[in-house]
Amino acid sequence: MTLRIVLAATPSFREMVFAASSVERLGALGQVVVLDDPGDAEALKAALPGADVLITSWGAAPLTSEVLDHADRLRLIAHSASSVKHFVTDEVFRRGLRITQAGQAMAQPVAEVSLAFTLSLLHRIQRFDRQMHAGAWRDDAPPQHSLPSSRIGVVGASRTGVEYIRMVVALGASVVVYDPYLTDDRAAQLGVRRVDLDELLRTSRVVALHAPTLPETHQMIGARELALMPDGSSLVNTARSWLIDSTALLAELQSGRLDAALDVFDEEPLPADSPYRGLPNVLLTPHQAAATVECYLEMGDITATEIERFAAGEPLEYELTQAALARMG
Template identity: 35%
Template sequence: MINIVFLAGNSTLKRIFHDQHMEQLKQLGNVKLHNYDRPLTTEQLAEQLTNADIAITSWGCQELTGELLAHAPNLKGVLHAAGTVKGVVTPELWAKGIRVSSGAEALGLGVAETALGLTIASLKDMWRLSQYTREGGWGRTDRVTELYGIKVGVVGAGNAGRHYMKLMRNFEVERLLFDPMVTEEQAAAIGATKVSFQQLLTQSDVISIHAPALPETYRMFNDDAFGLMKDDCILINTARGSIIDEAALVQHLRRGRLFACLDVTDPEPPAVDHPFRALPNVVLLPHIAGSVNNGLYRLGAFTIADLRRLLNEETMRGEVTAAQLNTIA
């Protein structure tokens, strides 16, 4: 049987793989456990990798350098039970023919569902109405908008962006997509209209950001971009904080022009006196859009399913190639 090793700390792994998952893994191979709760040191990683065929990584793992990989000459795959693999992979992995999988798709489902919830709650003006009624008021529904007959703009058609658009197909809204990597035909296939960034800014009633953190996306939402957006546009960011110029956004929020739902900031967390914490037209969340608590088990199930595909010599759903590193989150 194959040798399966865990390279993340047990405190992380227990949140992702429950007892049923562990039994499934034991049916697929010999599972090598360890007693380390915190991220493993280089020496501990080397010990774990000895004679490994499959390595399961997650948050807190360090790069799998050539020196570490030398301890696992039979390694066939690295399955990352987390999102981005950029902190784990090295060119040596692909040079040795080792296949890599990411759990970004599983995390993307939670991100999209969170973005949908923020979309509905914000359009309905639930945040402000809840505060108003708590203070003794009632009514004031003039700012309530239904998720109907409006334009919803999506920036980025990765895992989360695609699932968000899939969820939006349940509503009678027009879906606009900005993603330079997607053709008009591909956009149409997922139920969206491909537009330029400027068109998305000027036409959308809601804008949901699902782009990766790349040099090309750094501060792409800046003062000029905010100036093009409709008054009362709802901006949702469940992607990366670096995509938004926060100082510029604060200025537009102070003018009351926009409403923002931010699950990510740059840096995280924001300072205790940051305007995002006090402005009435901001919903600030502590980076919960992906998978939290019981939702993390979806990540474990996804990782096991990809392991089965790898063992069957099939393409993994979360397969990552060296060529994709420059375009993924």
């Protein structure tokens, strides 16, 4: 099958994500038409007639009925990044178009950062680092703990959540999970125990958030939930700030009762005068958990592989249904 493929991505994104080998594989499938501005709906409409596959990227133009009216042969949308919610509309599913995405590439690096955060919080590395930079030596800090002696609570058995679970279980931690979609059989496979959110918060030394961005998860960790966490426990968030009542979290952190490691914030970039910046019990990174060289190149590799599968009539590994999309962030 010879395909006409429209690749809508900025030059910098293409350079970062599509290695020469991925570009060669796409070219072997047929004609590749490149659009430098993924958000330019007019350019997209002009390129879509005759296209079989559309490769989208960050900043993709919404696929409205007006845009899709120009897609006379389009059958597959291959998103070369993670979430598609900002541009995929119901019209895509009404027209029977198939969607795949490369978000699996982000699961491993984000889980690695969550693990690094977890270990830092257990050993109070962020507190000691602040003290040492300030000229102090072994000033007061809460007790340090090892991972195998700790219960880790995971909120959300998402792609990233599962990768994180595998890591902490392999290192000997006792793990409990809150996820309404996690079955007992799947929990047993992962070596974890399903619990409700309150029990998880009350009994975990570290709580790691990996839940999706859905209406029902908005500020699911609020003042009441944070108050359930034991003194000296810690919170890890590499998912979305959507999940937390940031005002309540800040109050708990300013009290010194909890520690936290955060990669995501309500306002990004984080303002220079943010109170988070001055807290010795908070580890901060600038929404970069997935940003490894290898992650970006794997996104391009996954995209090329999915289109090859489509061309060969094989099942797609990362196809999204409308029902699955409704449960994803």
